Every structure is written in structure tokens, then in C-alpha cells.
Amino acid sequence: MREFYTITELTREFGVSTRTLRFYEDEGLVMPVRRGRTRLFRPADRHLIKQIMRGKRLGFSINEIREIIQMYREPPGEVGQLKLMIKRIEEKREDLRQKRRDLEETLSELDGAEEACVERLAELGVNT
Amino acid sequence: MREFYTITELTREFGVSTRTLRFYEDEGLVMPVRRGRTRLFRPADRHLIKQIMRGKRLGFSINEIREIIQMYREPPGEVGQLKLMIKRIEEKREDLRQKRRDLEETLSELDGAEEACVERLAELGVNT
DNA sequence: CACGGCATTTACGTAAAAGTCAATTACGCC
DNA sequence: GGCGTAATTGACTTTTACGTAAATGCCGTG
Numbered sequence: 001m002r003e004f005y006t007i008t009e010l011t012r013e014f015g016v017s018t019r020t021l022r023f024y025e026d027e028g029l030v031m032p033v034r035r036g037r038t039r040l041f042r043p044a045d046r047h048l049i050k051q052i053m054r055g056k057r058l059g060f061s062i063n064e065i066r067e068i069i070q071m072y073r074e075p076p077g078e079v080g081q082l083k084l085m086i087k088r089i090e091e092k093r094e095d096l097r098q099k100r101r102d103l104e105e106t107l108s109e110l111d112g113a114e115e116a117c118v119e120r121l122a123e124l125g126v127n128t
Numbered sequence: 129m130r131e132f133y134t135i136t137e138l139t140r141e142f143g144v145s146t147r148t149l150r151f152y153e154d155e156g157l158v159m160p161v162r163r164g165r166t167r168l169f170r171p172a173d174r175h176l177i178k179q180i181m182r183g184k185r186l187g188f189s190i191n192e193i194r195e196i197i198q199m200y201r202e203p204p205g206e207v208g209q210l211k212l213m214i215k216r217i218e219e220k221r222e223d224l225r226q227k228r229r230d231l232e233e234t235l236s237e238l239d240g241a242e243e244a245c246v247e248r249l250a251e252l253g254v255n256t
Numbered sequence: 257c258a259c260g261g262c263a264t265t266t267a268c269g270t271a272a273a274a275g276t277c278a279a280t281t282a283c284g285c286c
Numbered sequence: 287g288g289c290g291t292a293a294t295t296g297a298c299t300t301t302t303a304c305g306t307a308a309a310t311g312c313c314g315t316g
Contacts, residue, residue, distance in 0.1 A: 007293075016274095018293080023274065036282070037294060051237075054230040059187015062273070068234070071241045075248040082245050082252075089242045096235050102182045103231065106196070107224050109179075113199045114217045117210050120203040124210075136262075144304095146263080151304060165264055165311070190303070257316105264311070275300070282293075 004040040007032075013046075014053055024052060027062055029069065058099065068092060132168040135160075141174075142181055152180060155190055157197060186227065196220060 007018050024030050025039070030048050032039040041049075048069065055065035071089050076082055135146050152158050153167070158176050160167040169177075176197065183193035199217050204210055 019276085020274065022294085027273095038282080039293085051234075054234060057187070057227060057230050058234065059185070068238075072237060075241075075245045077248075079249065079252055079254055082249050082254075086242055086245050086249075089238050089245070093235060093238050093242075096231055096238070099185060100228070100231055102185050103224055103228055106179075106182060106186065107221060109200060110196075110217050110221050110224070113203075114214055114221075117203045117214050117217070120205075121207065121210050121214075124207055126207055126210075134262090147305065148303085150264085155303095167263085259315090261314100262312090265309085267307090269306075270304090272302090273300100275298105277296100277298080279296090280294080283291085285289095286287105 001043055004042060005046055007039050007041065010041055010046060010049060014049060016053075021049070024049070027066070029062070029066060058096075129171055132170060133174055135167050135169065138169055138174060138177060142177055144181075149177070152177070155194065157190070157194060186224075 005013075007021055010016075010021060011018055021030070021039075025032065029052055030041070030045045032041045032045050034040065051069060051072070052065055055068060060068065067088070071085065071092065076085065133141075135149055138144075138149060139146055149158070150167075153160065157180055158169070158173045160169045160173050162168065179197060179200070180193055183196060188196065195216070199213065199220065204213065
């Protein structure tokens with residue numbers, strides 16, 4: 001496990017621009033350390049970026065991603081906070097389960113659509 | 129099955145504004161018929177809106193949703209078009225499968241986070 | 257018929273999430 | 287120690303997906 005990554009290494013790995021990674025830093029999603037003015041991303045930052053990209057692919061906004069990321073952190077020490085966090089986690093999970101239902105439905109409709117295409121091809125005498 | 133729905137009925141059902149439904153019409157996603165200037169949505173339009181909302185929840189852009197919706201339509205008559213459409217459908221499916229992987233990972237990380245919270249509560253002597 | 261209430265059209269506004277550009281600044285190396 | 291490459295910062299721009307406001311139309315009811 002390497003100790004540091006430069007910004008351009010990570011832009012290449014994740015297919016985003018430097019502007020994007022700096023934007024995430026401005027938003028407080030990642031906090032790379034500095035050597036002089038240069039950002040040095042640690043493995044933990046890299047992992048966070050991975051989670052951000054996942055969240056993006058799932059259609060979460062930056063704010064939602066921020067919330068999710070906070071859930072991955074060390075649990076708070078106070079009971080009320082802990083219970084609140086558990087509630088929030090449960091809500092996010094419900095959200096994700098809804099997405100999963102949406103996903104399965106969409107997938108199966110696409111299956112149907114493809115089948116219709118294949119049948120139509122068969123009618124036209126094309127061997128698939 | 130009712131023949132027509134008014135715009136406000138559908139806004140209530142789907143929790144969106146009239147502006148949104150009119151926007152979808154401008155974008156060519158739905159094509160309600162008119163009585164005078166008033167829009168009348170048929171069951172097919174309603175079903176389309178349902179699909180649009182699903183796509184939105186999954187984080188697809190309007191353009192992506194438009195593409196997906198076109199896949200649900202009657203398959204084209206020409207062989208080249210059919211093969212192209214099958215390719216597009218396969219791409220979308222791959223996209224959805226990626227989302228599904230992202231989803232499962234996020235869900236299991238949330239599981240872990242919740243567990244950590246519950247444990248922490250137990251340490252504090254709270255009965256969950 | 258006047259009115260309340262929902263619909264429509266047109267036009268402008270805006271927040272989120274970056275993209276783009278220009279002007280520095282710093283680093284590595286020969 | 288000069289030079290090219292890479293990184294930074296700041297300002298401005300863009301795109302998407304609607305929101306909002308103003309002016310007007312239509313229609314059933316009392």
C-alpha cells in the first residue's frame with residue numbers, strides 16, 4: 001500500500017479532472033495533506049474518492065454522499081447521537097432498497113425489450 | 129382502467145409539480161392529448177411517467193431516460209436498426225449491473241456502520 | 257355574469273456540479 | 287540557475303432540471 005498519491009494519478013485512476021477532486025476538497029469530502037501547496041492523497045482519501053464515485057453512479061447528490069460518508073466514520077460517543085445515526089443509516093438503507101427495486105424492474109423491462117427485438121429479427125429471417 | 133387523468137391528479141400521485149410534467153412534455157417524454165388547451169393524460173402516459181420517476185431515482189439524466197424509454201417502444205422494422213437497438217439495450221444493462229454492484233457494496237458498508245453503532249451502544253450499556 | 261379556481265404560456269431565475277481559462281508558483285534535472 | 291512540466295488558485299462559464307412569476311384562458315356555480 002503506497003503512502004501517497006498525486007492528484008493526477010487519482011484523476012487518471014478515476015477518470016475525473018483535477019478540478020473535480022479539488023471541488024471535493026472544497027466541499028470537505030476529502031482532506032489530502034499538503035507538502036508545500038501540493039496535495040498528497042493518502043490511501044484513506046483514495047478510498048473516500050472511490051466511495052464518492054460509487055455514490056455518484058447511484059445518483060446521489062454531493063450532500064447525500066457527504067451524509068453517507070459520515071456514516072462510515074467512527075461512531076460518535078454520545079447515546080443520542082448514536083441512536084440518531086442508526087436512524088439515518090436505516091433511512092439510507094431504505095432509500096437504497098427502493099433503488100434496488102427500481103433497478104430490478106428496469107432490468108427486467110429491458111430484458112423484455114431485447115427479447116422483442118430478437119423475436120423481430122427472427123421474423124425477418126435473421127439468425128442471431 | 130380510467131381513460132384520462134388530469135395533470136393535477138398525476139402531480140399528486142407522483143409527488144411532482146405541474147411544471148415538471150409540462151417539462152417532460154416539452155422534452156418529448158410524454159405526449160398527452162388535448163381537449164382545447166387542457167392536457168389529458170392516458171394510462172400509457174401515466175405508465176411512462178412511472179418509468180421516468182424510476183429512472184430519476186436511479187440517477188439517470190433526462191437524456192438517458194429518453195434513451196431507455198425508446199427501448200421500451202415497438203422494435204424497429206429494419207435489421208440494422210434492430211441490431212443497433214440490441215447493442216444499446218445491452219449497454220444499458222451493463223450500466224444497471226454496475227449500479228447494482230455499487231448498491232450492494234454501499235448497502236453492506238452501511239450494514240457495517242450500523243453494526244459499529246450498535247456495538248458502541250452496547251459498550252455504553254444501552255439495551256438496543 | 258361575475259367569480260373562484262385550476263390550466264396554460266412565456267420568460268426569466270437558480271442551484272448543483274463541474275468545465276475552462278489565465279495567471280502564478282514550485283519541482284526536478286541537466 | 288534556467289527551463290519545462292506539473293500543480294495551484296481564482297474567476298468566469300456551462301449544463302441540467304426544474305422553480306417562479308406574470309398574464310391570460312376556460313369553466314362550472316351561485
